[in-house]
Amino acid sequence: xxxxxxxxxLRVPVNSKIIVRxxxxxxxxFARKMELVKPYDDNFYKVMVNVSKDLFExxxxxxxxxxSDEISILLDNVPFNGRIExxxxxxxSFTSSSFSINYNKEFSxxxxxxxxxxxxxxxxxxxxFKWRQDEAWKNCVNGYGIHFLKSKYSSEEANNKINxxxxxxxxELLFENGINLNDVExxxxxxxxxxxxxxxxxxxxxxxxxxQISYRSFINVDCNLPIFSKxxxxxxx
Ligand SMILES: Nc1nc2c(ncn2[C@@H]2O[C@H](COP(=O)(O)OP(=O)(O)OP(=O)(O)O)[C@@H](O)[C@H]2O)c(=O)[nH]1
Ligand SMILES: [Mg+2]
Numbered sequence: 692x693x694x695x696x697x698x699x700x701l702r703v704p705v706n707s708k709i710i711v712r713x714x715x716x717x718x719x720x721f722a723r724k725m726e727l728v729k730p731y732d733d734n735f736y737k738v739m740v741n742v743s744k745d746l747f748e749x750x751x752x753x754x755x756x757x758x759s760d761e762i763s764i765l766l767d768n769v770p771f772n773g774r775i776e777x778x779x780x781x782x783x784s785f786t787s788s789s790f791s792i793n794y795n796k797e798f799s800x801x802x803x804x805x806x807x808x809x810x811x812x813x814x815x816x817x818x819x820f821k822w823r824q825d826e827a828w829k830n831c832v833n834g835y836g837i838h839f840l841k842s843k844y845s846s847e848e849a850n851n852k853i854n855x856x857x858x859x860x861x862x863e864l865l866f867e868n869g870i871n872l873n874d875v876e877x878x879x880x881x882x883x884x885x886x887x888x889x890x891x892x893x894x895x896x897x898x899x900x901x902x903q904i905s906y907r908s909f910i911n912v913d914c915n916l917p918i919f920s921k922x923x924x925x926x927x928x
Contacts (some may be wrong), residue, residue, distance in 0.1 A: 703773035715760030730834030758827035758882035836861035840910040
């Protein structure tokens with residue numbers, strides 16, 4: 692019967708880095724049911740950060756990036772011999788379980804994340820994360836925009852109005868109404884990164900009778916990401 696498992700040999704190209712992107716299933720309804728604060732719910736973001744940390748500890752990636760209900764994981768050491776079915780199913784279920792444990796509140800329905808595998812060349816890593824960071828920015832402007840319009844108009848009118856506006860129109864509209872996106876926290880505009888960083892440890896070398904500095908790495912949650920650049924990624928790996 693094994694021959695019926697026709698997808699089990701589908702593998703990531705040998706020696707390729709991959710990005711696994713997870714996205715919460717129907718989180719629009721989840722947010723409504725759980726009455727998440729609009730446009731940004733601090734507790735929801737804390738949970739997404741904790742999920743990202745759990746993923747980091749479990750799969751030792753190079754970098755994790757999260758905003759809204761999505762998480763991108765850049766992996767150098769591809770797990771499960773590169774088997775796509777294994778990677779997608781294990782990482783998606785790990786993420787859903789971690790989300791449920793970290794959320795620590797009862798839901799009326801189990802949550803799920805979808806998962807996709809994207810083989811990536813070193814040259815394209817920056818473009819990929821810039822693309823997602825642009826989405827985070829659009830999400831931020833639209834989120835604040837619709838939230839403001841809904842405070843003035845019916846839901847339908849607000850949706851119609853926002854559809855006719857581009858990002859700079861929304862920025863302007865918010866500014867005219869006393870909401871300056873420049874003052875909004877960086878993580879809302881640029882997303883959150885999770886990566887290893889070195890910490891300086893001062894110790895005393897007894898043998899040599901002098902102070903000594905060593906480095907220990909820790910998992911850093913960066914809520915003040917810069918706009919992604921070549922320099923940012925070359926400082927990471
Ligand atoms: N209120 C609130 N909602 C949020 C927050 N973060 C994410 N969301 C919701 O999550 C949704 C994520 O967008 P999508 O992934 O495109 O929508 P989805 O409903 O999950 O649909 P699928 O991913 O296609 O299953 C947004 O539309 C928001 O409704 C938050 O901080 N507050
Ligand atoms: Mg989603």
